[in-house]
Amino acid sequence: MLELLERDGLARICKFSVNNKEVETPTLMPVINPGKIVISPRDIYEKFKLKSIITNSYIIYNNNDLKEKALTQKLHKMLDYPGIIMTDSGTFQDHVYGNLELDPQKILDFQREIGADIGTILDIFTEPDFSREQALSAIEETARRGAQALKIKGNMKLAGTVQGSVYLDLREYAAQKMSALEFDYYPIGGVVPLLESYRYSDIVDILIASKLNLDPSKPVHLFGAGHPMFFAMSILLGVDFFDSSSYIKYARDNRFLFPDGTRELKDMKYVPYYSPVLDKYEVSELAQMPYDDRVKLIAEHNLFISVEELNRVKTAIFEQSIWEYVEERSRSHPALYSALKTLKKYQEKLERFENLSRKHAYFYTSIESLNRPVIYRLDKRIRSEFQNEKTVVVLNQENIDKMKQYIETANATFLVHTPFGFIPYQLMSIYPILQSSFPDYPDKIDNLKHIMDSWDLDTLISRLKNPDDPIGDEFITEHKKDLDIEKIRAIVDYQFGKYSSNALFNGPVKIVKSKNTGMIRTVFLDDKHILSMRNDGFFTLKYEAGKLLHAYFKYPKLRIAVSKDSAEFNMLGKNVFARFVVDMDPDLIPYDEVLIVDPDDNYIGVGRTFMNKTEALKFKKGMVAEVRETNKK
C-alpha cells in the first residue's frame, strides 16, 4: 500500500507498506545473491538503512542447498533481514543465458512458499532489437502468465512487469493491460540493455509511455537500474524503486559509482564525494588489498553513494526543486543531457501532475529551464485567457511605471516583455513570474506573438502625440480603469478558469492591501472576506468564495466529490482521504484550491488538493485534499 507524502509533479516521496513492514520511497533494493553474500542483508538494513532488498528466486530454486534452506527457514530468516524482501523470477537470467525453460507457475509457487513479501511473475524480457511482433507477443504472453499468477499468489504481493521493447505504443498498451489486471507493484522491464548503452533518452520515452498508463497508486520499479547517475531523471518521471547489483558488479571491476559517473580505482587520486570507505582507506591501500576485501569495500562505497544520491533527490522533491536538480545532474554526461532534451516533448503530459506553484523561486539556469511543465502551463493559460484580445501594447519591465496613465485609461491589453515571454500586466505577481530568478542575459522567448496586433511603447507614444492620428479616439477612454480590480480578475481567471471573476465579483468589491508593501492581501465582496492572497501570488478561497464558484460553475468543475460518510467528517474540517473520493474535476492539479462536495453536489467547503483526479480515484491511502473551511468550521 502506497501513501503519498511529498510531491513535485510526478516525482514523489511515499510510504510503502507490506506485511507490516515499511519503506520510504524512492529507494534502492540492493540485489542479494544468497549464494554469494558480499554485504550482509543485516548490514544493508542497519548500516545503510535500506528497508527493502531483492533476491532471485530462480537462483535459489536451482541450488538444492539454498532451496532446501529457503523452504524450511523462509527468506527473512535465511537472509537475516527484517525488511521487505522482493523476489525476482528468473526472467533476466533467461534473457542473459538464453532459453532456461522455466515454468512460470512453479517459480511463482516457490516465491510464495519461501515467504517473499513481493513476488514477480515470470515475464518475457523484450530486447531493444525485438521486432514489433516479437514485442507484442511477449507482452501478451506476459499478461497471460500474469493473470494466471494472480490466481495463485496467495497473500504474497505480486509484481507485474511492463514490457514492450522500444515501441512506445506497445509500452502504453502493456501498461494499460497490466494495470487492468490489478497487480500490486509494477516493474518496468527490458531496459538494462538500454541503460548499458547509455540510451537514457529512449528510457525517458519508455518511462513516460509506461508510467502514465499505470495505476498511480502502485509503486513503479525500474528493473535493473542501479547507477546513481540516472536516479534523478527516473524519479522525476515517477519511479519509486530501483534495484541494483551494480554496486557489486562494478566493485568486481574496481569501479566506483558516483552521482556524476563511474571512476576506476587506477585513475583515482582525489575523492569527489565523501564515502566512509574512501575516508578510511587511501586509494593506494585499496589497490593493494586482497581482491575479496577490496570488492566488499568498493561495494560498500557504491551502496553509500547510491543512498546519498537518493537523499539528494528526496531533498529536491521535498524542496520542490526536482526540475532544477535534474537539469543540474544532466550536465554529468551527454547521454543524460539527451534525456533532458527529450523531456521537452512531454510538457503537456507532465503538466497534469505539476504543482500549481512551488515553495521556492523558479531558477532559470539553462535554455532547458523553459521546457519545464510549469512554463507550458503558463503559456497555455495565458493563451486561453487572452487570445481574443486585439490591441496589444508591449511594455518593458522598466517602463511600467512611466506607462501607468496609459495602462489606466487605454482600451487595450498590456503585455510585459519578460524572460518568460509576453505576460499580461495583471499577472506579473503570480508564480513563477514574480517568484523567479534569471541570469543577467536570459534567452528571450516570444510566446503569444502570433495572436497579437501589437504596438510597442514607442509606436504608441508617437501616435498619441500626433494630433492627426485617430488613435486617441479608439485608444484613450473616458473611463479610468481600476487596476487592482483588473488584476484580481485576471489572477482569478488564470487560477480558477475563465469567467471565475464573473462568479466571484458580482457585487461591491473591497481590496485590502499591505500597509508596508502595497501588495494585495485580502478581497471582500459585500463586506464578506472571500479571498486571501498568498506569497505565490495566487488566492486562497474562503468559504463564501467557494459557495459563489459552486453556484456559478456546473459540476464537476473545481470540485472533489466525496462519499456521504466522508462528507460528514469533512464538514467538521477533517481532510479528504483517498478511499472516500467518488469523483473530481479532471482539470484540477496538485495544490489547487478545490470545492468539496457530497455525491449530490451539495457544497461542503473549500480546501486544497494534493492529487489530481487520476491519482485521487486510485489511491487507497493518504490525503487527497486538505480541508480549510466549511460551514461548520
Place this chain on the structure above:
Amino acid sequence: MLELLERDGLARICKFSVNNKEVETPTLMPVINPGKIVISPRDIYEKFKLKSIITNSYIIYNNNDLKEKALTQKLHKMLDYPGIIMTDSGTFQDHVYGNLELDPQKILDFQREIGADIGTILDIFTEPDFSREQALSAIEETARRGAQALKIKGNMKLAGTVQGSVYLDLREYAAQKMSALEFDYYPIGGVVPLLESYRYSDIVDILIASKLNLDPSKPVHLFGAGHPMFFAMSILLGVDFFDSSSYIKYARDNRFLFPDGTRELKDMKYVPYYSPVLDKYEVSELAQMPYDDRVKLIAEHNLFISVEELNRVKTAIFEQSIWEYVEERSRSHPALYSALKTLKKYQEKLERFENLSRKHAYFYTSIESLNRPVIYRLDKRIRSEFQNEKTVVVLNQENIDKMKQYIETANATFLVHTPFGFIPYQLMSIYPILQSSFPDYPDKIDNLKHIMDSWDLDTLISRLKNPDDPIGDEFITEHKKDLDIEKIRAIVDYQFGKYSSNALFNGPVKIVKSKNTGMIRTVFLDDKHILSMRNDGFFTLKYEAGKLLHAYFKYPKLRIAVSKDSAEFNMLGKNVFARFVVDMDPDLIPYDEVLIVDPDDNYIGVGRTFMNKTEALKFKKGMVAEVRETNKK
C-alpha cells in the same frame, strides 16, 4: 613558494610552502577570531586537515589581552596551530565600520612581530560604487603603502592586495602595478559586496582582469569568498586560496552551507550532502540544542562541506574536466549561470593556458559547452590552416565512406559537418573531434561558413553526373591522393603550425598502422622513426623530428631555451625545471611538444611542456617541461 602539480587551463593544484610549512591548493583558510574561538585551530588542522588559517591582526592589536599574548607567545603557540598562519590587516574592518584611522606601518610591524607566516598590507578597500577617481586613488595609495611595507616586512611573506572596484582597466592596472612590486602573495580585494549580492558575473570580469596581469607563480587569494557555491568558478580562473568566516557567520543564523546553495535549519528535512554533523544529529535535535552548541556544530558542517567541494574541484582538475564541472555547478543558481555565460568573452584570453588535449573525452552537456577555450582554439587553428582554400565540399559523417573515391581524387578541400562545426576531413581523429561525446541532437554550429565557396555532396554528385558540366575538368584530377599522407600533414600543421609538414616530410615517408584498428601508429622518414601517434590523435615527436623542426623554423618557434648548466642535465634526459628557463616560444601551450635548446639555440632534444611562456619564466620551482628524448638518451 608555489609549485604546480596538476593543471587544467588556469585551474591548478599546487604545493605552496612557507617557513617549512606546506599546503596543497586550492584550499580554504578558515577565519579565526582569537577572541571567539568556535572551532579550535587544532581541530581545523587535524580534523579538517586544513593546513592554513587566517586571523585578523587588527582585532588582536586592539585587544590588550590578545595583543600581549600574541607578542609574547607568538601566533602559532597562542592559537595552537602548526600550519601556515596568514594575518589580515584591518582593511575589511575599516570598510565595514568606517574610518578606523589605522597606521599602515604599525599594523605591518605588528604582524611581523607576532610571527605571521604571511602578513597583509593595509590596503584601501574599493567599494563597487566607488567612482573611477576614488578607485584609482585607492589603488595608488595601496601601492604606496605596499612599497613601504615591502621594506619592513622582514622574513614575513607579504600579501599585496589587488583593488580597483568594478573598473576592469583599473583592476588590470592594479594587478600590473602590484605584480611589479613583487609581493609574495596576491589577494583580490573589494569583492565581498559583490559576492553578497550574487554579482558573480562581475567577479568573473574582475578575476580575469586581475589574474591575467599577476605573476602566475604567486598564489592568488579571493578575499572574503567563503561560500562553496563559487569555489569551482573561481578556481577555473586561477584562484588558489579562499578565506572564510562564512562557516561561522552562516552558522550563527542557523544556515547550512551546501555546494548548491544555503539551507536554513527550519526548512530542512532531508540531507542532500553527507556531513558528519548531520549524520550524527537529526535536524530536529539541532533545533533544540543550546545556541552555542548548535553554532559550533553547524560551523563544523559548513567547514566539512566546503572542504568536500574543494575535493570535488580538485578531482575535476586532476581529471582535467574542470569545464564540465563548472558547467554543472553553474546550474545551481541563475547568478552562477550568468557567470558561466560571461566566460564566453574570455575564450581567447584563456586559450593560452588551455591544455592541448585532455585525459578524457570532451563532454557536450549544454550550449555553453561550445564556449570552452578548446573550441576557440580548434576554430582558430582550422581557420588559419584552411582559409585560403577555395573549393570546399561538405560531407556528413555518415557519407564519408561513400565519398572516398571523390576525396581521393578531387582537387578540393573536404569538410565534415560535425557538432563542432565544419572540420577538415584529415583532422577528424584529433582531440576533441574524435574524443568527444554529444547528445543525440546537439546544437549545430556553423564555423568557417564565411570563408567557403561551398558545395554540398548532392550538388557535387549532380554536377559530376552531368556530361555538360565542366566540373570534371576542374575537379577530378589524374593524380590519386594518398589520404594517409594528407592526414599526417594536416595534423602536423595543426599541432606544430603551418608548414611544419614541409619541415618533417621532406623525403620518403612510411606510415605504420595498427593491424587491429587500422589507425596510424608511427611515421618514418628515410627509415627513421620520427613521429608516434597518441590516443588524443596528436603526435609525439622523436628526437629526429625535433631536429628537422629545429632546422626549419627560426628561433624561438617551438622552443624552450634553458641555461647552459641546465642544458647539460637535460641532455641526459632530466626534466626542465623552472628557474633554468631563459626563453620560450610564446605560442606554446601546456602539454605541447617542445624542442629544448641551450641559450645559443643548440638543439638538445624533445619533450613536452607543462607551462606556457608567461608561467615558465616566472615560476621558481617545479617542472616546466618533461624531457623525452635527447641525443644521449
